[in-house]
Amino acid sequence: MKLILIGLGTVGRGLLRIFHDKRAELESLDGFRPIVIGVVTRTRGTLYHPDGLEIERLLSLERLGDYPDTPGLERGWDAERIVRASDADALVEASPSNFQTGQPALGLCLAALATGKHVVLANKGPVAVAYDELREQAKQAGRLLRFEGTVMAGTPSLRLGMQALLGCRIESARGILNGTTNYILTQMESGMSYDDALAQAQALGYAESDPSADVDGWDAAAKAIIVARALFGKHLTFDAMQVKGISAITPEDIAFARASGERWKLIAEVSRDGGSVPPVRISVSHPLAGVSGTTNAITYATDLLGDVTLIGAGAGGAQTGFALLSDLLEIYTDSTSR
């Protein structure tokens, strides 16, 4: 399976690391053998080789420019050209999310579908901003669009709702969908100030240098939009949601909640009526109260089963890399069974 990888940050490298470490195991799954023919970074250039790039070398490079010259290697192609001119089977989008326009990832995804490639995303932007357009383009092209890694990293929240619960009606979803804010709130529970907890989250790589998408609730809102659209066809936009972050929560708020046997959590909620992302005080005995650190959780309210809750990692290179892998495996299995 020939792939183009957009983005070589934590997630892109996480996927390559799995390809490298699990090579034999993956090949035992019906012969799945990923070949990365293109790599695109925002500021560090691109690489393209129609026969495939060496994964071990990509993982060890400081800069793409250090990749050794080989016959057929192209260094100067831009992302669009690699997508359009190559015969890749799938595009893997693992660059940072843009919640305003979804670009430049959205354009690349549409170009990939238009030229007959499947598309797999960990990037939330295009899915949150242009789900319908992507869906329609995929349908017209007869190609698959998968985005498990956009919600709860590799913890299979979308696969649970879309496949394992098929036949149930999902009425609503509610959960802790942002690892950074949950980490900060957990640290504040143990006495840290908001600023110190944020600084620690940044030092550990959980929060970006500009943390606003996380702490102001937009990242959780994007995930809520994706869940609502993919699982119960509810069309939501950022504008239509009440979104509030955690930056105004003080140590006094935390202490006050604790004295009442409660804990602050940033909860994303969506139903067929709409959605919101409010910081909420919940009882310490509530199932979501025990979800701490960067762990995420989602509860689906269903007609036949009642509540179904999934708890697991909400971030991380290996974890989100696994989401991309499982989407690719699904596409691979689908295409080999035809």
Place this chain on the structure above:
Amino acid sequence: MKLILIGLGTVGRGLLRIFHDKRAELESLDGFRPIVIGVVTRTRGTLYHPDGLEIERLLSLERLGDYPDTPGLERGWDAERIVRASDADALVEASPSNFQTGQPALGLCLAALATGKHVVLANKGPVAVAYDELREQAKQAGRLLRFEGTVMAGTPSLRLGMQALLGCRIESARGILNGTTNYILTQMESGMSYDDALAQAQALGYAESDPSADVDGWDAAAKAIIVARALFGKHLTFDAMQVKGISAITPEDIAFARASGERWKLIAEVSRDGGSVPPVRISVSHPLAGVSGTTNAITYATDLLGDVTLIGAGAGGAQTGFALLSDLLEIYTDSTSR
């Protein structure tokens, strides 16, 4: 899709109720239209009609003998004859579990596979006792064997482990897999005696009149055996497991645990080294401590994602009926995509 249903208790009726209530919705899923051509009960006789039985009538009958005469209806055939002589696409096994021999269900399942039918089970006996034999027979016949309903009712615990986590290595599983004992322990937490809690569980239909399979831990052990075999290929038998029930737990034990900030739970554990079902005292802040009543939970320890926990209904007619439905939908999708 033509079906034979073995067992018309809570689970069998739960499935028929879904067929009835969701007829239009199911037909919108690629045209899935279940036709029940045979129904087998242990003590109330059998019905067989090659063109299908009326589901609404089956649901309203007190006794199968009250089903109206129609041309082609057979009332006297035994289960084996219906399985062998009919052209059903799948056998649905929803009769009570026998943990000693798996019979009579095991024989029927093997006969169904041998005559080219897919097999779907909520009955734990055959899977716990003869997984390898069933698997091999299914492979030889080129038919599918599915058993989501044997563990955590319709909460998709097996589908999560076998499909959604494909590509991860599952090292071990640990959870609350028996609803009856968890209900009893939850009631004892609020001050009830063991005997009163058991009587209440029986009155509510959670526990059998002979509750030993539940309270002595064998039901949880059967589920642990199924999880270990299906998810990480570990062959376990009842004899090889340390299994202890909850009947010796006293109100004093409960009070003593509570004073230490702990709670009793019957925990099933399996790893590549073996398995056990012990009653365990866990901290009230432990994620499994909040799983109360008949709710079940399972935590998979994986290499790439760390712990992944699923929480949901562990029993019930609609819930286990949904498990059977989702297995049938998978078989249907698989056969229509070929």
